[in-house]
Amino acid sequence: MSFRGEQHPGVKTPTADSMGFRLNHTMLRVKDPEKSLAFYTGVFGMRVLRRLDFEELGFSLYFLAKLEEGEPVPEDAQERTVWTFRQTGLLELTHNWGTEAQDEFAYHDGNAEPQGFGHICFSVPDLEAAEAWFDASRVTFVKRSDQGRMKDVVFVKDVDGYWIEVVQADRLGALGS
Template sequence: MTEAPAPQTEGFTLNHSMMRIKEPARSLAFYTGVLGMRVLRRLDFEALGFSLYFLNTPAGTETPPEEAGERTAWTFSQRGLLELTHNWGSEDDPDLQYHDGNTDPQGFGHICIAVPDLDAAVQWFDDNGVEFVKRPEQGRLPDVAFIRDPDGYWIEIVEPARLKQLGDAL
């Protein structure tokens, strides 16, 4: 199904995916407090009027460098980060709503978070008032949940051990 990658692409790494956010405090509280991510780096671009927040799920004990330039280089060498982009002033626009990509016209769909225990995660989300798009027991795709973040983006929630037969039943 896949060919061997071209040797010229050796070392290429998916560093991050970006989503725009309206209110940083609200979004950061969700991603850090509810999903357990950590902010690795915040970059402010005053002349351009936006801020970037790079987050990941903690793995191991690696600590980002303290020095700003080294921390930035380190951040851009990581794998699978989430970049939240805040365009300054968007929080003051009551009509602004970002498109989640799941309504027409469709485009971007979702990000995915793997959890060790789906049932415990669902209970945690319920305890924290998280909105579900789909619960694991709903629909034709069992053991897969979808929640919404504060800006309406979908987040797939899976327990990898429950997905061994994924695709076989369809």
């Protein structure tokens, strides 16, 4: 029997109407795309799959992914756009033009009151090595793996203050109840 998901109050059985649906991306608004792109490509090793500019609306979208080495990506821009929207687990950075020049401008990180959005998460093969890399890269920590009640879970901030959870999957088998 194939796994059909855990059952909890409110869970409904998917119907044929949602067959083929997949979560493509999560979007974060960023103040300065140059700084955000440097962070996500330099610290987390993501690659920009596609940039889409909307001149009449004054914003740009940057779609990033953590690709496997040698993973084929279409060269043609239109084909790559279609391919991008068929992927899973992408990060979309949205830049509203002009915010980078506004000194006091900042987006709500979702963790300050009133809370809403919480974080994105990366899984890493070696949590201690990742923490050392974050230190070397001068990344701001919210929580290290040996702090707080949840051990083996790290939280860092990106350049806009958004929280990023970092975990090592094989350490989390006994997590929760």
